[in-house]
Amino acid sequence: MIRNVAIIGLGLLGGSIGLAIEEHAPDITTTGFDRNPKTRATAAKRSLVGTVCDTASEAVANADLVILCVPVGAMEEAAAGMREALPKAAIISDVGSSKQSVGEALAKALPDHTIIPAHPVAGTEQSGPDAGFASLFTNRWCILTPSETASTEAVQSVSDFWTKLGANVEVMDAEHHDLVLAVTSHIPHLIAFTIVGTASDLEEVTRSEVIKYSAGGFRDFTRIAASDPVMWRDVFLSNKSAVLEMLGRFSEDLTALQRAIRSGDGDALHELFSRTRAIRRQVIEEGQDDDRPDFGREDH
Amino acid sequence: MIRNVAIIGLGLLGGSIGLAIEEHAPDITTTGFDRNPKTRATAAKRSLVGTVCDTASEAVANADLVILCVPVGAMEEAAAGMREALPKAAIISDVGSSKQSVGEALAKALPDHTIIPAHPVAGTEQSGPDAGFASLFTNRWCILTPSETASTEAVQSVSDFWTKLGANVEVMDAEHHDLVLAVTSHIPHLIAFTIVGTASDLEEVTRSEVIKYSAGGFRDFTRIAASDPVMWRDVFLSNKSAVLEMLGRFSEDLTALQRAIRSGDGDALHELFSRTRAIRRQVIEEGQDDDRPDFGREDH
Ligand SMILES: NC(=O)c1ccc[n+]([C@@H]2O[C@H](COP(=O)([O-])OP(=O)(O)OC[C@H]3O[C@@H](n4cnc5c(N)ncnc54)[C@H](OP(=O)(O)O)[C@@H]3O)[C@@H](O)[C@H]2O)c1
Ligand SMILES: NC(=O)c1ccc[n+]([C@@H]2O[C@H](COP(=O)([O-])OP(=O)(O)OC[C@H]3O[C@@H](n4cnc5c(N)ncnc54)[C@H](OP(=O)(O)O)[C@@H]3O)[C@@H](O)[C@H]2O)c1
Numbered sequence: 001m002i003r004n005v006a007i008i009g010l011g012l013l014g015g016s017i018g019l020a021i022e023e024h025a026p027d028i029t030t031t032g033f034d035r036n037p038k039t040r041a042t043a044a045k046r047s048l049v050g051t052v053c054d055t056a057s058e059a060v061a062n063a064d065l066v067i068l069c070v071p072v073g074a075m076e077e078a079a080a081g082m083r084e085a086l087p088k089a090a091i092i093s094d095v096g097s098s099k100q101s102v103g104e105a106l107a108k109a110l111p112d113h114t115i116i117p118a119h120p121v122a123g124t125e126q127s128g129p130d131a132g133f134a135s136l137f138t139n140r141w142c143i144l145t146p147s148e149t150a151s152t153e154a155v156q157s158v159s160d161f162w163t164k165l166g167a168n169v170e171v172m173d174a175e176h177h178d179l180v181l182a183v184t185s186h187i188p189h190l191i192a193f194t195i196v197g198t199a200s201d202l203e204e205v206t207r208s209e210v211i212k213y214s215a216g217g218f219r220d221f222t223r224i225a226a227s228d229p230v231m232w233r234d235v236f237l238s239n240k241s242a243v244l245e246m247l248g249r250f251s252e253d254l255t256a257l258q259r260a261i262r263s264g265d266g267d268a269l270h271e272l273f274s275r276t277r278a279i280r281r282q283v284i285e286e287g288q289d290d291d292r293p294d295f296g297r298e299d300h
Numbered sequence: 301m302i303r304n305v306a307i308i309g310l311g312l313l314g315g316s317i318g319l320a321i322e323e324h325a326p327d328i329t330t331t332g333f334d335r336n337p338k339t340r341a342t343a344a345k346r347s348l349v350g351t352v353c354d355t356a357s358e359a360v361a362n363a364d365l366v367i368l369c370v371p372v373g374a375m376e377e378a379a380a381g382m383r384e385a386l387p388k389a390a391i392i393s394d395v396g397s398s399k400q401s402v403g404e405a406l407a408k409a410l411p412d413h414t415i416i417p418a419h420p421v422a423g424t425e426q427s428g429p430d431a432g433f434a435s436l437f438t439n440r441w442c443i444l445t446p447s448e449t450a451s452t453e454a455v456q457s458v459s460d461f462w463t464k465l466g467a468n469v470e471v472m473d474a475e476h477h478d479l480v481l482a483v484t485s486h487i488p489h490l491i492a493f494t495i496v497g498t499a500s501d502l503e504e505v506t507r508s509e510v511i512k513y514s515a516g517g518f519r520d521f522t523r524i525a526a527s528d529p530v531m532w533r534d535v536f537l538s539n540k541s542a543v544l545e546m547l548g549r550f551s552e553d554l555t556a557l558q559r560a561i562r563s564g565d566g567d568a569l570h571e572l573f574s575r576t577r578a579i580r581r582q583v584i585e586e587g588q589d590d591d592r593p594d595f596g597r598e599d600h
Binding site: 097121122123124125126131133135136140141143170176179180181183184185186187188189190191192193194195196197198199200201202204205207209210211212213214215216217218219220221222223224225226227228229230232233234236237240243244246247249250251253254257258261262264266269270272273274275276277279280281282283286288289290293294295296297298 | 397421422423424425426431433435436440441443470476479480481483484485486487488489490491492493494495496497498499500501502504505507509510511512513514515516517518519520521522523524525526527528529530532533534536537540543544546547549550551553554557558561562564566569570572573574575576577579580581582583586588589590593594595596597598
C-alpha cells in the first residue's frame with residue numbers, strides 16, 4: 001500500500017500528479033522537491049503537494065513511492081542526489097518520455113532499490129509549476145516498463161497507483177515502449193519542430209505571412225513546437241535509435257508521396273488520403289480525442 | 301453592390317458562406333447548386349442558401365456574384381457548365397485552396413467574364429453539407445488573387461463582401477499565394493497524411509498501439525489527416541511546383557535534425573526547439589489561435 005509519495009520535479013507532470021493525488025486519493029500524503037526555488041514557491045502557493053521541501057533528501061525521507069518528474073537527461077543525477085536519504089523499501093518510479101535509457105540511469109544510480117519506470121502518455125505544450133492540473137491523466141494510458149526481475153508486488157502497487165489517478169495501465173518492455181512512442185509522440189514532435197523552423201526561415205515568405213495564414217493547418221504544428229526545449233532535447237538524445245529508425249520510415253513514405261505529386265499520380269494520393277481518415281475515427285472511438293471539428297476551437 | 305450571390309458546391313465552404321451571408325448580410329439573397337442531389341436536399345433542410353436550385357444555370361441566372369465552392373480540379377468543368385446562363389455583369393469568384401491553376405481554369409472556361417479568385421484561409425477537417433457554420437470566416441484572412449488587368453471595382457466588391465462575412469482581406473498575386481499556402485497549409489497536410497500513413501503501416505507497432513498512445517502528439521496529426529481526400533488530391537496536383545519546392549526545404553531541415561540526433565548534438569536541438577516557441581506566441585497574439593493549453597481539450 002502506498003501511503004507517502006515524494007515527487008521530485010514540480011513542473012507539469014509533477015504538479016499534475018500532486019493535484020491528481022489530492023483529488024483522487026486524498027489519503028495519500030505528498031511531499032515534493034524541485035531544484036528551482038521559484039518553482040518551489042509556486043508549488044507551495046498552488047498546493048501542488050502537501051509539503052514542499054527544500055531538499056530532495058527531506059522530500060523522500062518517508063516515502064514508499066518516489067516519482068522522478070524531471071527531464072530525462074536529469075534522471076540519473078536526481079536519483080543519485082537522494083540515494084542516502086531513501087528508505088530501503090521505497091519504490092522508485094518516474095514519468096520520463098523514453099524508457100530504456102531512464103531505466104538504465106535509475107538502475108545505475110540506485111542499484112539497491114526497486115525501480116518501476118513509468119510513462120503516463122499525457123501532457124500539454126505547457127511546462128512549469130503553473131501548468132499542472134488534476135485531470136491530466138484521466139482516461140489516458142500509463143505505460144510501465146519494469147525489468148524482468150522486478151517484483152510483481154511493486155509493479156502492482158505502481159499500477160494501482162496510476163489507476164487511482166484515473167489512468168489505464170499497460171505493461172511492456174522498455175525497448176518496445178521506445179519504438180511505440182517514437183511513432184506516436186517523438187516523431188510527431190520532431191516533424192512539428194522542423195516545419196515550424198522551416199517556415200520561419202524562408203526568404204520568399206515572410207514570418208508575418210506564415211503567422212497570418214496559419215489557420216490553414218500550420219497553427220496546429222506551432223502548438224506542439226511550443227513544447228519545452230530541454231525536455232525534448234533529452235527525449236531525442238535518449239531515444240536516438242528508435243527515433244532514427246522511425247524517421248527513416250517516415251522519410252521513405254514522404255519521398256514516395258513526393259514522387260506521386262511530381263508525376264501527377266492522383267490515384268496514389270487519393271488512396272493514401274482515404275486510408276488515413278479511418279485512423280482518426282478510431283482515435284475518437286477509443287476516447288483518445290473528441291470529435292469536435294477543429295478540436296472544438298469554434299465552440300470557444 | 302452585390303445583391304444576389306450564387307453558390308456552386310454546397311459543402312463545408314459553400315454552406316458556410318451561405319450561413320454567414322444570412323447572419324452578417326441578410327439583405328443579400330442567395331441561391332445555390334450542388335451536383336449531388338443528397339447534398340441539395342441537406343442544403344435545403346439546413347437552409348444553407350435561400351433557394352436551392354436543381355441546375356447551375358438556374359442558380360446563377362440572376363447573380364451578380366457567383367462563388368465556386370467545388371474541389372480545385374472541378375472548377376473548370378463547373379464554370380463551363382454555367383457559361384450560357386451567366387449574366388454578363390456577374391463577377392465570378394471561388395474559394396479554391398490553390399490559385400494559379402484555378403485562375404487559369406476559370407479564365408479559360410469564362411473568357412468574357414470578370415474573374416476575381418479568392419481563398420478564405422479557414423476550414424475544418426470536416427466536409428459536406430452538414431459541416432458548414434456561419435462563423436467559419438470570422439477573424440480569418442481571405443486572400444484575393446485578381447489578375448493585373450482585373451477591374452478595381454470588382455476587386456473592391458469581392459473584398460467588401462468578405463469583410464462583411466467577418467474576414468480580413470488581403471490581395472496578392474496568385475503565384476505568391478501558392479507559395480505562402482504551400483507552407484502554411486499544403487505541406488502541413490502532406491506531412492500529416494504521411495505520418496499517419498507511416499504509423500498505420502508498421503509491423504513492429506500495431507495499429508491499436510498507435511491509437512492507444514496517440515495522446516502523445518500523434519492524435520493532432522490524425523485530425524488534419526482526416527480531411528477530404530478529393531479536395532487534397534486536387535490541391536497537391538494543382539499546386540505541384542510550390543509544394544515540391546517547400547517540401548525540398550522541409551526535407552533538408554529534417555535531414556539536418558536527423559544528423560544532429562545521430563551525432564548527439566544537443567545544442568543544435570535545443571537551439572531549434574527554443575526558436576519555434578516564439579512562433580506559437582505570435583500566432584496567438586495575432587488571433588489565429590487561442591492560448592488554451594492543448595487546444596482547450598481539457599475544458600471540454
Ligand atoms: N510535458 C509532457 O507532455 C510530458 C508527458 C509525459 C512525460 N513527460 C516527462 O515528464 C518529465 C517532466 O516533464 P515536465 O513536462 O513536467 O517538465 P517541466 O514542467 O519542465 O518540469 C520539470 C521540473 O524538473 C525540475 N528539475 C530539473 N532537474 C532537476 C533535478 N535534478 N532535481 C529536481 N528538479 C529538477 C525543473 O527545474 P528547472 O526549471 O530548474 O529546470 C522543472 O521544474 C520529463 O521527463 C518528460 O519527458 C512529459
Ligand atoms: N475544407 C477546407 O478546409 C477548405 C478551406 C479553404 C478552401 N477550401 C476549398 O474549398 C473548396 C470546397 O471545399 P469544401 O471543403 O467545401 O469541400 P466539400 O465539403 O467536399 O464540398 C464540395 C462540394 O462540391 C460538390 N461538387 C463537386 N463538383 C461539382 C460540380 N462540378 N458542380 C457542382 N458541385 C460540385 C461536391 O459534390 P460531391 O459530393 O458529389 O463531390 C461537394 O458537395 C475546394 O476548392 C477547397 O480547396 C477548402
